[in-house]
Amino acid sequence: MSFLGGKEMPVLxxxxxxxxxxxSSLSFLSQYPNEDEVLIPPLSYLxxxxxxxxxxxxxxxxxxxxxxxxxxxxxxxxxxxxxxxQKEILAMxxxxxxxxxxxxxxxxxxxxxxxxxxxNKLDALQAQISRDFDALSTDLATPGTMSCLNQDSTFxxxxxxxxxxKLVRMSKLVRELSALDEEYLEDPLTTGLHVAAxxxxxxxxxxxxxxxxxxxxxxxxxxTAVELAQNAQTIDVLKGAGATMPEFPEEKKNDLLIKYxxxxxxxxxxxxxxxxxxVNHKDRESSMTALHWAAMEGHEALAQG
Numbered sequence: 001m002s003f004l005g006g007k008e009m010p011v012l013x014x015x016x017x018x019x020x021x022x023x024s025s026l027s028f029l030s031q032y033p034n035e036d037e038v039l040i041p042p043l044s045y046l047x048x049x050x051x052x053x054x055x056x057x058x059x060x061x062x063x064x065x066x067x068x069x070x071x072x073x074x075x076x077x078x079x080x081x082x083x084x085x086q087k088e089i090l091a092m093x094x095x096x097x098x099x100x101x102x103x104x105x106x107x108x109x110x111x112x113x114x115x116x117x118x119x120n121k122l123d124a125l126q127a128q129i130s131r132d133f134d135a136l137s138t139d140l141a142t143p144g145t146m147s148c149l150n151q152d153s154t155f156x157x158x159x160x161x162x163x164x165x166k167l168v169r170m171s172k173l174v175r176e177l178s179a180l181d182e183e184y185l186e187d188p189l190t191t192g193l194h195v196a197a198x199x200x201x202x203x204x205x206x207x208x209x210x211x212x213x214x215x216x217x218x219x220x221x222x223x224t225a226v227e228l229a230q231n232a233q234t235i236d237v238l239k240g241a242g243a244t245m246p247e248f249p250e251e252k253k254n255d256l257l258i259k260y261x262x263x264x265x266x267x268x269x270x271x272x273x274x275x276x277x278x279v280n281h282k283d284r285e286s287s288m289t290a291l292h293w294a295a296m297e298g299h300e301a302l303a304q305g
Contacts, residue, residue, distance in 0.1 A: 010062045016049065021071040043075040078150045085149040086140075089158055093137045100133055100166050106207050107170055114201035115177050129169055136165060167192075167211040174204060184219075191217050193225045197238065197267065200230030206237050215243035221263050229267030248275035258283050261290035264299035 023039030030037045050066035076084065107129075108122050117125075140158065148154040161168075171192025175185045178195045185195065193213040196204040205225070209215060215238055216224055226238040227246060239245060246268060248256055257277040260268035269290060273279060282289055294302040 010060070012055070012062050012064045013046075013067045014064050016066070016068045020073075021069050040069055041071045043072045045070045045072060082147070082149045085155050089140055089162060090137075092159075092162055093140070096162060096165065097133055097137070100129070103166060103211070104129070106210060110201075110203040110207040111173075111177075113203045114196070114199075115204075117177075125173065129173075132169060133165060136162070164212065167208065167213055170208060170211060171213070174201075174208070187220050189218065189220045191219075191225075193217065194219050194223070194228055197225035197234050198228040198230060200234055202231070202234045202237055205229075205234050206241075209237070209241040215241050221265075223263060223265050223268070225267075226271075227260065227265040227268035229270075231266075232270065235267050235270065246271060248272055248277065250276075253277040254281035257281065257290045258288075258293060261293040261299070261302060262297060264294065264297060264302055266299075266302045269294075269302060 017038075021041070021044065023041050026037040026039060027033075027035070047068050047070060048065050049068050052063050052065045055062045055064050104126055108126065111117050111125070112122060140162070149158065174192035174195050175190070178185055178199060180195060180198065184190055191213065193205060193208045193215070194217070196208060215226070218224055219228075224243065226235055226243045229235045229238060246256070248271065253272055253275050254277050257269055257272040257279070258281065260266075260272060279291070280289055283293070288296070
């Protein structure tokens with residue numbers, strides 16, 4: 001009652017608690033030795049069982065609600081939640097491994113066509129990807145690794161790691177095989193799709209899209225894969241997959257051509273030219289054309305195209 005002092009409309013709950021619904025006693029830990037404190041089990045249900053009544057105390061009048069606490073005997077413990085969630089993840093693995101093996105032909109065909117890899121190299125890559133998936137499966141089955149699955153964020157992350165393995169592993173492989181500069185490849189916003197599109201590896205772009213790559217993801221410079229695409233075939237593949245195509249208003253298309261030339265965005269420059277941009281248009285500030293900018297910024301492929 002002493003805690004009610006100063007309150008305008010103090011309320012008390014008078015709990016009826018049975019032995020099953022009562023938690024452990026915490027009196028021996030309490031900083032108030034004269035009070036009997038007990039835990040209430042998690043997910044317990046609070047039920048008001050009667051009409052409120054008024055009680056006169058030395059602190060004034062208090063409204064009292066008769067109530068009962070009902071412990072949910074069906075609610076899972078944290079340990080049970082972890083085990084259940086772990087089983088859900090592990091149950092997906094055989095199906096996902098089957099999908100990985102099924103789609104390996106798509107990956108091999110793309111790598112053979114775009115990177116001209118020898119057959120023994122392709123076989124070694126397939127074997128390594130399979131081992132990586134098996135290692136992930138083993139890791140997910142380890143009790144210590146799954147100790148935080150009661151947290152929704154960790155559970156979601158683990159599911160995404162399994163489902164997106166195919167895409168993530170292929171994206172990593174594309175970056176490893178790429179001839180682009182290390183700074184661009186190591187940037188966290190650079191995806192395998194950006195790399196493949198920028199290098200004009202059309203079959204690899206198609207494979208990544210079939211594996212679930214985000215066609216509209218932007219790199220550090222704000223470019224999408226379609227804006228970086230090295231050739232018209234790659235642009236068509238991205239467009240067919242639903243990539244957002246840039247717009248070229250009549251009054252802005254020349255400026256957009258200059259912008260793409262500065263950034264080395266070949267696809268954007270190609271589409272600007274197709275939209276009618278003037279290749280000889282000069283930047284207002286520097287009096288330089290798109291070709292000048294591409295050459296000065298070191299975008300050789302764009303300058304030569």
